[in-house]
Amino acid sequence: MAEAGAVSAGTADLIEMRRIEKHFPGVHALRDARFDLRRGEVHALMGENGAGKSTLMKVLTGVNQPDSGEILIEGGPASLPNPRAAQALGIGIIHQELHLMSHLSAAQNIFIGREPRRLFGWFTDEARANAEAAALFRRMKVDIDPKTEVGHMTVARQQLVEIAKALSFNSKALIMDEPTSALNETEVEHLFAIIEDLKRQGVGIVYITHKMDEVKRIADRITVMRDGQTIETLPAAGTPISKIISLMVGRELADAARPEGRADGEEALRVEGLNRGPMVRDVSFTVRKGEILGFAGLMGAGRTEVARAIFGADRKESGDIYVHGRKRRIDSPADAVRHGVAYLSEDRKRFGLVTPMSVGDNMTMASWPRFALARVLMRDAALRRTSKEYVNLLKVKTPSVDQETRLLSGGNQQKVVIAKWLLRDCDILFFDEPTRGIDVGAKAEIYKLLQGLAEQGKAIVVISSELPEVLRLSHRIVVMCEGRITGELDGPTATQEAIMTLATQRAAAANRLEAQ
Amino acid sequence: MTNTVLEQVAPSRSGLFTIAALQKAVAFVALIALIAFFGVSAPNFLTGINLVGILQATAVSGVLGVASTFVIISGGIDLSVGTLMTFCAVMCGVVLTNWGMPMAVGVVAALAFGALAGAVSGLIIAKLKVPPFIATLGMMLLLKGLALVIAQDKPIYFNDTPNFSLISNDSLIGYVLPNFAIPNGVLILFLAAIAGSIVLNKTLLGRYIFALGSNEEAARLSGVNTDFWKVVTYALSGSVCGIAGLIIASRLNSAQPALGQGYELEAIAAVVIGGTSLSGGRGTMLGTIIGAFIMSVLTNGLRIMGVAQEWQIVVTGVIIIVAVYVDMLLRRQS
Numbered sequence: 001m002a003e004a005g006a007v008s009a010g011t012a013d014l015i016e017m018r019r020i021e022k023h024f025p026g027v028h029a030l031r032d033a034r035f036d037l038r039r040g041e042v043h044a045l046m047g048e049n050g051a052g053k054s055t056l057m058k059v060l061t062g063v064n065q066p067d068s069g070e071i072l073i074e075g076g077p078a079s080l081p082n083p084r085a086a087q088a089l090g091i092g093i094i095h096q097e098l099h100l101m102s103h104l105s106a107a108q109n110i111f112i113g114r115e116p117r118r119l120f121g122w123f124t125d126e127a128r129a130n131a132e133a134a135a136l137f138r139r140m141k142v143d144i145d146p147k148t149e150v151g152h153m154t155v156a157r158q159q160l161v162e163i164a165k166a167l168s169f170n171s172k173a174l175i176m177d178e179p180t181s182a183l184n185e186t187e188v189e190h191l192f193a194i195i196e197d198l199k200r201q202g203v204g205i206v207y208i209t210h211k212m213d214e215v216k217r218i219a220d221r222i223t224v225m226r227d228g229q230t231i232e233t234l235p236a237a238g239t240p241i242s243k244i245i246s247l248m249v250g251r252e253l254a255d256a257a258r259p260e261g262r263a264d265g266e267e268a269l270r271v272e273g274l275n276r277g278p279m280v281r282d283v284s285f286t287v288r289k290g291e292i293l294g295f296a297g298l299m300g301a302g303r304t305e306v307a308r309a310i311f312g313a314d315r316k317e318s319g320d321i322y323v324h325g326r327k328r329r330i331d332s333p334a335d336a337v338r339h340g341v342a343y344l345s346e347d348r349k350r351f352g353l354v355t356p357m358s359v360g361d362n363m364t365m366a367s368w369p370r371f372a373l374a375r376v377l378m379r380d381a382a383l384r385r386t387s388k389e390y391v392n393l394l395k396v397k398t399p400s401v402d403q404e405t406r407l408l409s410g411g412n413q414q415k416v417v418i419a420k421w422l423l424r425d426c427d428i429l430f431f432d433e434p435t436r437g438i439d440v441g442a443k444a445e446i447y448k449l450l451q452g453l454a455e456q457g458k459a460i461v462v463i464s465s466e467l468p469e470v471l472r473l474s475h476r477i478v479v480m481c482e483g484r485i486t487g488e489l490d491g492p493t494a495t496q497e498a499i500m501t502l503a504t505q506r507a508a509a510a511n512r513l514e515a516q
Numbered sequence: 517m518t519n520t521v522l523e524q525v526a527p528s529r530s531g532l533f534t535i536a537a538l539q540k541a542v543a544f545v546a547l548i549a550l551i552a553f554f555g556v557s558a559p560n561f562l563t564g565i566n567l568v569g570i571l572q573a574t575a576v577s578g579v580l581g582v583a584s585t586f587v588i589i590s591g592g593i594d595l596s597v598g599t600l601m602t603f604c605a606v607m608c609g610v611v612l613t614n615w616g617m618p619m620a621v622g623v624v625a626a627l628a629f630g631a632l633a634g635a636v637s638g639l640i641i642a643k644l645k646v647p648p649f650i651a652t653l654g655m656m657l658l659l660k661g662l663a664l665v666i667a668q669d670k671p672i673y674f675n676d677t678p679n680f681s682l683i684s685n686d687s688l689i690g691y692v693l694p695n696f697a698i699p700n701g702v703l704i705l706f707l708a709a710i711a712g713s714i715v716l717n718k719t720l721l722g723r724y725i726f727a728l729g730s731n732e733e734a735a736r737l738s739g740v741n742t743d744f745w746k747v748v749t750y751a752l753s754g755s756v757c758g759i760a761g762l763i764i765a766s767r768l769n770s771a772q773p774a775l776g777q778g779y780e781l782e783a784i785a786a787v788v789i790g791g792t793s794l795s796g797g798r799g800t801m802l803g804t805i806i807g808a809f810i811m812s813v814l815t816n817g818l819r820i821m822g823v824a825q826e827w828q829i830v831v832t833g834v835i836i837i838v839a840v841y842v843d844m845l846l847r848r849q850s
Contacts, residue, residue, distance in 0.1 A: 313737055337739030345737065354731040356797055365727065366738040372720035380718075420738065 013074065014039050014204045015091075015173055020059055020069035022228075026439070029055045030066070034230045035223055037173055037204040042195060044207045044215045044236065047225035048248055048500075049299045049465045053208055056225070057175050060206075061093050062086035074172075092166030093175040098158050102151030107133035109150055110165040136164040139201075140194050156187035163194065167203075174198065175206040180214060181300065192218055210298045212241045212504050224248055242497070245504070249467060249496035258492050259451075263475045265289030267325060268459030269341070269428045271310060274319030279305040281483040283319070287428070287459045292450060294474030294491065295463040296499045302483040303463045304346070307430040311336045311343040323428065337366060342426035344417050346433035346463075348410070352417040355406035359398050360387035362405050362416050366424040390419040394449065411442030418449065428459045435469065447473060467496045479503050542846065543790055543806045546839070550810060554817030561820050568698060570809070570816050575684070575701035576601070576764050578808040580783035581790075582705075582712045583756035585804045588787050589716070590749045591729035591796030592648040596637060596655040597757050598779030602772070603659040604630045604761030609672030609771035612680065619677050626765075627758040633659060634754020638747035660777060667773035674769050684766035701763045705805075708759060713801040715752070725749055729796025785832075786811055789839040810835070 015037040022030035030052050037043050045053050058064040060071070062080035071078050073089050080086045100109050107129040108115075116125040116132070133146035142160050150158055159179065166174055176195075180188045195205060195218060207219060215222060219236040224247040231247050265288045274283040279302035287293040295303045308314045310321060312330040321328055323339045330336045336343070345351035353362050364383050369375055371383045387401040394415040398408055405416055414434065421429060434450065435443045450473060454460050464470045470477055474491040479502035487502040554561040580597045587594040604626040612622040633655065640651040674680040683700060690697030716722040724745040727735040736742045765771045790807030792799025814835060818828045 311737075332741075333737050334739045334741050343737065350731070351734055351737050354727050354734050354797075356730050357726065361723065361727075365735070365740070368720055368723055368740075376719050376721075378718055378720055378723060424739070 015060070016070075016072040017056070017060065018070040018072075020056065020071075021067045022055060022059065022064060023067055028228060030059070030228045032229060033069075033225065035060075035206075036233075037206060039172070039202045039204050040199045041220040042199060042205045042207050042218050044209060044219035044222045045225065046209070046215065046222060046244060046248060048467070051225040051248070052228040053225055054177070055228070057093065057177070057206065057208070060086065061091055061175065087169050090170055090172035091175070092169055092171035092173070094159065094162045094166060094177065094179055096178040096181060098155070098162055100150045100158055100161060103149060105130075105147050105149055106144055106153075106161045106164070107146035109161055110136065110146075110168050132168070133164065136167055139167070140164060141197060142190075142194070154187075155182045156184075156190070159183070159191070160194070167198075171203065173204045173206065175208070177208045178210070178300075179207075180209070180211065188214075210504050212244065215244070216241070226250060242501075245497050245500045249500050258471065259292065259473065259475050260492070263288050263291030263454070265291060265457065265459075268323070269310075270322040270325075271306075272320045272322070274306065274309060274321075275317040276305060276309045276314060276319075277317070277483075279483045280309055283480075283483075283485055285478050285485065285488075287461055289427075289457045289459050290454050291475045292454050292460045292462055292473050292491075294470040294477040295461060295480065296467065296470045296477055297465070297480035297503045299465055301480040301503065303480050304432055305483075306480070307343050307432055307461070307463060311341060311430065313343065337424060337426065340426045341428045341430075342421035342424070343430045344414075344421070344432060344434065346436045348413050348417055348437075349406075353405050353413060356404055358402045359391065359396065359405055359408070359416055360384050360401035363387045363390055363401075363419040363423060366420050386423065387419075390423060394419055395445070409439075409442070410437040411439065411446060414438060414446060415449070418453075422453075427457070428461075429453065430461045430463065432463045433465065434462060435464075435466075443469075467499055470499065471496065481505055542842065543803055543810065543839070547806050547810050547813065550813050550817065554813065554820065558817055558820040561817055566816065566820070570812050571702040572699055572767075573816065574808050574812040575699075575705045576760050576767075577779060577782040577786060577811065578705045578805055579708050579756060579760040579763060580779055581786035581804040581808045582708050582801060583753040583760070584780075584783045584787050585712065585790075585792055585799055585801055586716070586725060586749055586756075587648075587753045588784070588792055588794060589729045589796060589799045590725045590746065591732060592641065592746070592750070593652065593784070593794070594634075594637065594750065594753055595649065595652040595780050596633070596659055597753070597760075597783050598776040599656050599660040599663065600630060600633050600754055600757040600776075601761040601764065601779060602776030603633060603663045604758040605765035605771040606663045606667045606672060606773050608761065608765060609674065610666060612674060612677045613672050616676060619679055622677070622680070623683075623762060626762050627755045630758025630761065631751045631755040634757070635747055635751040637754070638750030641750070642743035642746040656777070656780065663773040663776070667771060669773065671768075671770040671772050674765070674771075681766050681769045684763045701767060704759065704763060708756060709801045709805045712756070716801060721745065721748060721752070726797060729793075729798070731797075782808075782811065785836050788843075789836060791843055807839075810839075 017033070017035045020030050020033040033052060033056050035045070035056060047053050055064060059066050060080070062083045062085050065081065071080060078089055101112070104112070110133050111129045116128040117123065118125040130146040137144045137146070140160065140163065144157060144160060150161060179191060183191060198205065209215060215236060221233060222236050222239060222244060223233040224231045224244060226248060231250065267286050268289045270286040272284045274280055283306050297303050305314070309316045310330065312332045312335050321330055323341065328339050330339065330341070349355055354365065360383055364371055364387060371379050373379055384401050391398060391401060396412050396415045398412060405413055408416065431450065435446050438446060450460055450462065462470065462473050471494060476491050477489040477494050477499060478485055479487050479489065479499055481503055486505050489498055560566060580601060583597050584594055607629040608622045608626040611617045611625040612619065637652050637655045640646050641648050686700050687697040688700055689703060716725065724740065727740065728742060728745060732742055764775070786807035787799070787804050788794060788807070789810055790800065790803025790805070792803055811832065814832060815828055818831060
């Protein structure tokens with residue numbers, strides 16, 4: 001690694017983080033991470049999901065403690081044992097999900113826990129709180145009544161309240177995590193104007209985003225992280241987007257195994273014009289028997305929402321679903337399962353398994369009526385026998401089919417969920433992040449399992465935020481960004497760069513990017 | 517002795533076995549300790565008449581506990597079991613006394629009206645998404661009012677159906693074992709518990725009850741029609757309340773429309789003392805029966821020892837809190 005951080009050495013007058021190391025159980029989350037921030041600049045922090053951006057910012061805001069490394073604030077060494085200490089040192093953060101109490105007013109939210117008091121501290125001084133909040137809003141040049149209940153405001157205005165709250169701590173540095181993800185174009189423009197204003201007042205801003213066009217517009221410098229490391233810090237001006245993307249994905253493909261050729265089986269599932277809320281806009285695609293279709297995109301691109309809407313877990317606004325060529329109405333998971341469509345959630349413990357129940361009960365859960373005599377008396381012997389077959393077939397490591405599923409490892413839990421759908425004869429399977437929370441060795445096994453299922457003629461959709469995983473498995477790759485499909489790629493020849501370009505391509509920005 | 521019978525019928529719910537076994541043992545040991553304590557300190561406690569009295573006093577609250585166990589394991593709660601019981605008794609009285617139908621029809625009517633009212637609660641909860649606590653609180657008052665309206669504020673006596681009082685007071689066991697003449701009400705309690713245990717552990721419905729209580733969303737995403745099974749669960753609970761209605765009406769030889777409120781709390785107490793989790797997904801019928809007996813042994817023993825009734829109530833309250841606390845401690849350790 002080149003001494004990239006040296007580009008800015010000595011000029012960072014606000015924050016400097018050096019050689020930050022952080023381990024979580026089983027994960028080396030930050031390795032030699034570095035970052036710095038100057039007064040009055042917007043410094044974009046970029047990287048794929050899991051690159052270490054959030055962890056690094058958690059270290060800076062005192063949420064996580066680094067194993068080693070140095071943090072300098074305004075030139076002096078700082079210790080950040082807790083979020084309160086970071087706040088006191090003038091570091092504020094605006095989270096992607098806002099943390100406001102919707103039944104309280106803007107002023108009450110801003111001063112929560114440190115309300116101005118009067119009459120021996122027995123009463124809060126609402127008038128002073130309102131006046132101080134109004135002053136903050138004036139400084140931001142926004143027109144918000146401090147007495148308005150936050151729950152009655154738009155998300156954009158709620159975000160402004162969060163910013164005012166951060167400023168009320170005299171923040172010199174403001175971290176914004178994907179601040180535009182819930183804003184429309186006008187609101188984005190307004191936010192950018194406020195950011196420019198804060199810059200002029202000398203506030204340094206860390207801007208976390210995936211959106212290339214925003215970075216080009218407002219960032220002064222860009223730092224790219226990957227696998228917990230700081231890869232490079234560059235000036236925003238003059239750096240082409242393609243360079244940023246290649247820095248973000250620069251990881252080598254582990255063993256370059258790629259699917260061979262394309263699947264040419266019959267069409268198993270066709271989705272036309274699917275809509276549901278802002279995260280599923282006009283989504284159409286097909287998947288064939290024997291095919292693994294990859295769904296790539298950044299977190300929050302709407303892939304899970306698409307799968308849940310098709311599966312009937314969430315209500316659709318519009319759209320047609322054809323299963324094996326026939327139009328089907330799917331209003332509930334029960335409908336989907338009846339037509340052989342299954343969805344395997346990334347959150348297995350919440351949505352996939354009834355963890356206090358046994359392996360056998362979970363494997364057969366979607367098929368219990370089949371194991372009940374006259375739909376009344378359970379035939380437990382048959383249930384156990386069948387479960388045992390699937391334990392052997394999928395090589396589930398469990399002492400017995402009576403074991404509680406919560407005691408199994410992630411990989412084996414995933415196999416139990418897979419068994420549930422195979423036992424129910426589902427032949428169109430949506431896998432949402434199939435290897436999340438599964439250790440490296442078990443991952444390869446799950447991949448083999450998925451490929452084996454495809455070879456048997458199942459139609460498989462793999463939603464994954466890990467590009468190597470998508471590339472390794474998919475015959476075809478569909479890429480989503482902000483609720484829309486932005487492109488389709490041929491699996492064997494697709495590159496990480498091509499996927500990343502589509503995944504960060506906002507519909508509105510697409511033309512502008514091409515023009516550059 | 518009766519407990520060993522139940523133990524065989526209530527087999528290990530697979531992985532739940534170890535924890536559940538421990539809890540059953542704890543509640544059972546507590547019950548034995550209570551009996552031993554009162555046996556030593558209250559001279560008239562361990563007499564045949566008194567023990568039969570305890571058994572009989574447990575019949576109604578025990579059967580309501582069985583009803584509540586289904587609902588609580590499924591992740592719900594039913595505050596209407598007490599007044600639902602009364603409603604069923606009143607409907608039985610209407611059918612037998614006012615309409616002069618044969619006794620079998622009255623028995624069926626009690627069970628059917630119970631199932632119907634339970635299904636209504638279930639529908640309100642599953643389809644209108646009203647929280648179970650609120651839905652059944654409403655049903656509790658609704659059924660109480662209906663019972664009073666239908667019975668016109670007066671008890672309905674079963675004078676035209678002389679055999680009706682035999683339901684609870686006769687002793688079938690007594691014909692076989694003359695020295696062991698336990699009233700039928702108690703027999704019904706044990707039969708209901710055994711049947712309930714079979715439903716929970718051996719049937720499709722039972723499997724769904726556990727799945728609903730453990731993780732309803734995962735069950736729904738497995739293609740289970742969770743709404744339907746919820747309604748069935750409440751309907752089953754309701755018909756068991758109908759059984760309790762028959763026992764109490766038969767014992768009093770009348771349907772008392774003002775009775776019933778308060779029983780739901782006794783039933784819920786029996787369920788939680790028996791180690792069933794109020795958050796659902798875990799529990800046994802055997803535990804509920806032991807819980808019901810702990811409550812009635814306590815009340816009876818304290819009374820025999822001459823403890824004032826006011827203090828009996830205080831002690832019962834303390835016992836409920838201690839029992840659930842010990843239960844939580846044990847679970848944390850396992």
